[in-house]
Amino acid sequence: MGSEQNGRIKSLMPTGLLGRSLLILMTPMLLLQIVTVLIFFERHWDTVARQLSRGLAGDVVFVIDYLGQYPDPEHYEWIQNTARARMELDLFFERDAILERQITEPPFGLVSEELYVALDERLQRPFFFDLDLDDRKLEIRVQLKDGVMSIIAPRKRLYNSTTYIFFMWIAGSALILYGVAVIFMRNQVRPIRRLAKAADQFGRGVDVENFKPEGAAEVRMAATSFMSMRDRIGRHLSQRTALLAGVSHDLRTPLTRMKLELAMQQSSPGVDALKQDVIDMERMVDAYLAFARGEEGEKAVLTDIGKLLTDQVGEALRDGQQIDLHIEDSLEMELRPQSMKRCIANIMSNAGRYATNLSVRAGRRGQDYEIVFDDDGPGIPADKREEVFKPFYRLEESRNQATGGVGLGMTIARDSARGHGGEVLLEDAPGGGLRVRLVLPIGH
Structure with missing residues (x-):
C-alpha cells in the first residue's frame, strides 16, 4: 500500500529539472507565506473584529439607553440626527412592534460571533442582526418595551479593508517573486539542456559546433x-x-x-x-x-532517407533479390550516408542469402523513423538473436556456414545504427522468417 502511494506521489511530481528546482525553491516559501497569513488572520483579524464589534455594540447600547431615559419626540429626533452624523447610524423605530426573530446563541463566523458576544454582554435585551442587508449595510434590530428599534450601519463598521489589502499584497508579491524565480531557474537550466543536446548530437555522429561551457x-x-x-x-x-x-x-x-x-x-x-x-x-x-x-571520417549531412533506401533497394534488385518496398513517409534526417548505406545493404544482403523474398516497410513511428525488413527465411532462434551481433559470430545450425560470410554483417549494421542514436532489433516476422527493425531517432 505504501509503495502504491509513493508511486502516485512520484507520478504527480514534475520530471524536468526546471520543475523540480522550482518545486524545491517555492515549496518552503509558499509554506512560510501560508503560515504567516494564517497567524495574521488568526490574531490580527480576531483582534480587529473584536474591537470593531465592541465599538458598534457600544454605540447601539448608547442609543438604546439614551432613548430609554428620554423617550420624548424631541430627544428622539436629536439622537437620530446625532447618530447619523457622528456614528453613521440610521435609526428607525417601529412602535408597538414585536421582534419576530432573535438570536439566542453565537452564530457561525468570526465577525458574527464577536458581534453577538458584544451585544449580548452590553444590551441585555432581545436582538437580531443581519450582516448581509446589502453590499454596504447591515441591520441590528432591538426589542424595546414599546416597539422595535432598527439600526442601520455601514458594513465597514465591522469589516476592515486593510486585511484584504494585506492579503492581496502577499499574493501579488508572491507571484512576482515566483516569476523572477522562474526566469532565473530557466537561465540556469538552459546550459544543461544545451549540454544534453550536444551529447545527443555527438552520440549520433553530428558535429557539435559553437558549443562552449556556460x-x-x-x-x-x-x-x-x-x-x-x-x-x-x-x-x-x-x-x-x-x-x-x-x-x-x-x-x-x-x-x-x-x-x-x-x-x-x-x-x-x-x-x-x-x-x-x-x-x-x-x-x-x-x-x-x-x-x-566504421564511420570514421564521414560527417553527418541532411539526407533524404526515403531516397537513400530506394537507391539501396534498387541495387539489390539489380543483383537479383526479390524485394517489395513500401515507403509511408520520407523525410530528411542528419545521417552519415555511406554508413547508413552499409547498414541497410548488410541487412538486405543477410536476408538475400537465406530467404527468397524480402518486404521492406519504412515510415515514421512517433519520435522515431522505422525501417522494417521481413523475410521468408528460416529465421533466428530467440536465444541466438543477440549472439549474431557479436563480431565474427555465425550461426551454424539455422544458417549455412558456406554462404554465411565472415560474421560481421549484422555487427556493422547495429554499429552504424547505434552511431546514429538508433538500434537494430530482431523479431519474428508475421509470415514466418525474420523481422529486422531499424529504428532511427528523428532529430529536433
Missing part, C-alpha cells in the same frame, strides 16, 4: 569534461583508423604476392584450395576493416 560552475565543469571526452574519443578513433590502415597495407602485400605466386602454379587440387583460401582471407580482411573503420 552556466553555473558545476555545469561548466560537466561541459568541459564532455569536450575533453569528445576530443579523446576523436583522437582514439583517428589512431585506430591509422593503425588499421597500416595493418591493411601489411596484410595486403603478402596476400598479393601469394596470389601472384599461385597464379604461376599449374592448376591442381591443392593449388586451387590455396587460391580459395587467399580469396577468403582478402574478404575477411576487407570485412574486418569495414567493421573497424
Whole structure:
C-alpha cells in the first residue's frame, strides 16, 4: 500500500529539472507565506473584529439607553440626527412592534460571533442582526418595551479593508517573486539542456559546433569534461583508423604476392584450395576493416532517407533479390550516408542469402523513423538473436556456414545504427522468417 502511494506521489511530481528546482525553491516559501497569513488572520483579524464589534455594540447600547431615559419626540429626533452624523447610524423605530426573530446563541463566523458576544454582554435585551442587508449595510434590530428599534450601519463598521489589502499584497508579491524565480531557474537550466543536446548530437555522429561551457560552475565543469571526452574519443578513433590502415597495407602485400605466386602454379587440387583460401582471407580482411573503420571520417549531412533506401533497394534488385518496398513517409534526417548505406545493404544482403523474398516497410513511428525488413527465411532462434551481433559470430545450425560470410554483417549494421542514436532489433516476422527493425531517432 505504501509503495502504491509513493508511486502516485512520484507520478504527480514534475520530471524536468526546471520543475523540480522550482518545486524545491517555492515549496518552503509558499509554506512560510501560508503560515504567516494564517497567524495574521488568526490574531490580527480576531483582534480587529473584536474591537470593531465592541465599538458598534457600544454605540447601539448608547442609543438604546439614551432613548430609554428620554423617550420624548424631541430627544428622539436629536439622537437620530446625532447618530447619523457622528456614528453613521440610521435609526428607525417601529412602535408597538414585536421582534419576530432573535438570536439566542453565537452564530457561525468570526465577525458574527464577536458581534453577538458584544451585544449580548452590553444590551441585555432581545436582538437580531443581519450582516448581509446589502453590499454596504447591515441591520441590528432591538426589542424595546414599546416597539422595535432598527439600526442601520455601514458594513465597514465591522469589516476592515486593510486585511484584504494585506492579503492581496502577499499574493501579488508572491507571484512576482515566483516569476523572477522562474526566469532565473530557466537561465540556469538552459546550459544543461544545451549540454544534453550536444551529447545527443555527438552520440549520433553530428558535429557539435559553437558549443562552449556556460552556466553555473558545476555545469561548466560537466561541459568541459564532455569536450575533453569528445576530443579523446576523436583522437582514439583517428589512431585506430591509422593503425588499421597500416595493418591493411601489411596484410595486403603478402596476400598479393601469394596470389601472384599461385597464379604461376599449374592448376591442381591443392593449388586451387590455396587460391580459395587467399580469396577468403582478402574478404575477411576487407570485412574486418569495414567493421573497424566504421564511420570514421564521414560527417553527418541532411539526407533524404526515403531516397537513400530506394537507391539501396534498387541495387539489390539489380543483383537479383526479390524485394517489395513500401515507403509511408520520407523525410530528411542528419545521417552519415555511406554508413547508413552499409547498414541497410548488410541487412538486405543477410536476408538475400537465406530467404527468397524480402518486404521492406519504412515510415515514421512517433519520435522515431522505422525501417522494417521481413523475410521468408528460416529465421533466428530467440536465444541466438543477440549472439549474431557479436563480431565474427555465425550461426551454424539455422544458417549455412558456406554462404554465411565472415560474421560481421549484422555487427556493422547495429554499429552504424547505434552511431546514429538508433538500434537494430530482431523479431519474428508475421509470415514466418525474420523481422529486422531499424529504428532511427528523428532529430529536433
